[in-house]
Amino acid sequence: MDFALTILGVSGAAPAHGRFPTAQVLQVQNHCFLIDCGEGTQMQMSKFTIPRNKVNQIFISHLHGDHIFGLPGLLFSYALNNRVTPIDIYSPAGLKEMILAQLNPGTQLSFQLRFHVFDCKSSQEIFENNDLTVSTIPLNHRIPTCGFLFQEKPFQKNMDPEKIAKYDLSIPQIIAAKEGHDIIAGKQVIPNYELTLPAYRPRSFAFISDTAYHEDIIPVIKNVDLLYHETTFCEDAMENAVTTKHSTAKQAAQIAKSANVCTLITGHYSSRYKELDCFEKEARAIFPNTKLGLEGQVYTVERRRVGE
């Protein structure tokens, strides 16, 4: 499970039918990234055994309550457990004031809380570590809102271990080969493809939070492995989708198809739907590889070599 998305909440604005508001955790290697943090996120993290101390970065798409009301409780619990590792929160402007207003009275955080503000006018890279980058994806909602694109960095080629022995390669030769160079062993030139296995393919996940149908995102999310795209309504409530600037399952599927993604995951279901059949049915009619987003469900992307 070195690239896995766990859904913690799939409810729209009002929690209903036992469903919790939006929160997801993307686990890449040993890091967990929390994306949105609706009320009850900390309880859902415990329920679905997310290692909460591995979360050091939190990405917030926008400041509607169903995407942020779980933050004060989560931060408060970290403090109770005497957390020392800093937390970085990335969000549109205004979150810091809201959170500090909740934490002030008598609450001393045991860790540093760092707020990073982005605007939602254009896509920006907002985070980078050894393994991946995170960029914003401007959306079309009632207040400034961004999705997020998580992209693994390109991997180096791997050596074919048999060839190291066969040609008795030195460390500098191995390094050169991994960088893509041909190698001279004695008088022989060994072409790079003979020595190496293809590199692993970088994986990607796009989180498309609350938005009206918005074709501008298509080039940004082109070919991603996993696309979460909100599906607040089915076609029966098209008018509500337009009024509230949300998407239908059909619209999300259309985006998935146009962007040629591998897998579409649905979510953010309106409380008007007790059963979720229409989301699956309407999305699959357009984009067959749709998976119904469900709480506790884990969606993994396997590691594959280029060309596999």
Place this chain on the structure above:
Amino acid sequence: MDFALTILGVSGAAPAHGRFPTAQVLQVQNHCFLIDCGEGTQMQMSKFTIPRNKVNQIFISHLHGDHIFGLPGLLFSYALNNRVTPIDIYSPAGLKEMILAQLNPGTQLSFQLRFHVFDCKSSQEIFENNDLTVSTIPLNHRIPTCGFLFQEKPFQKNMDPEKIAKYDLSIPQIIAAKEGHDIIAGKQVIPNYELTLPAYRPRSFAFISDTAYHEDIIPVIKNVDLLYHETTFCEDAMENAVTTKHSTAKQAAQIAKSANVCTLITGHYSSRYKELDCFEKEARAIFPNTKLGLEGQVYTVERRRVGE
């Protein structure tokens, strides 16, 4: 179920082992009173089928996060459902600012939100309707904190229906009899006890939120039918109880015994306890009629006539 307490959350400060933070609902006749509102309260209300639109008053004991972080979400959901009935919130100073800071961006409430501030220096009556009064109970915690005493108002005597026919009583005579007067029918004086049944006994519930062992509350909660008293720790963690100004199960039981209450309900269990046996065992050793507070459990007080 015309006097019933439903427990929505029994966790201490950090939600753990599937337990939610503090929230309770007292249902008296057709009214529901929400007492404290930890994170996830609105989900627990749905889970345990509390008629949330019957809640018009919310009583908040103090401003620690585990007692209030569910408020923004609940209010936000009321607004989404276009609630029009006003909500009255009773709390120590500071809550209004915290809540408004969360609701401001883009949130228009569809109903009036009225904040009522009490101090925790002395007991005050803060609410009254036709059926009951609510008074504060100052506690001893790290920040200003009050418990609440819910007391039904005295009931009028009920007429014995057979006697109305037997003496052919008029409406003014019935009213006089219900007020406790003897009645003159012809030349005969009929003593009041002959015409009426004893009145119903007013019932009472005391909610003792976070507090160190605090004997000052004993006279205030004397003889209540239901006493919820926090029990954050068992005896093994007596030192933590002292440091954090919380109570042990044994201390709560001692209070229940000294106040001669009918039933003690425990709760606010620290995350250090996965199992709850020690709370029940330690409290019952001192106060046998202890009931372990559990989420979804309903504790009712039956209607009885004086002397029954």
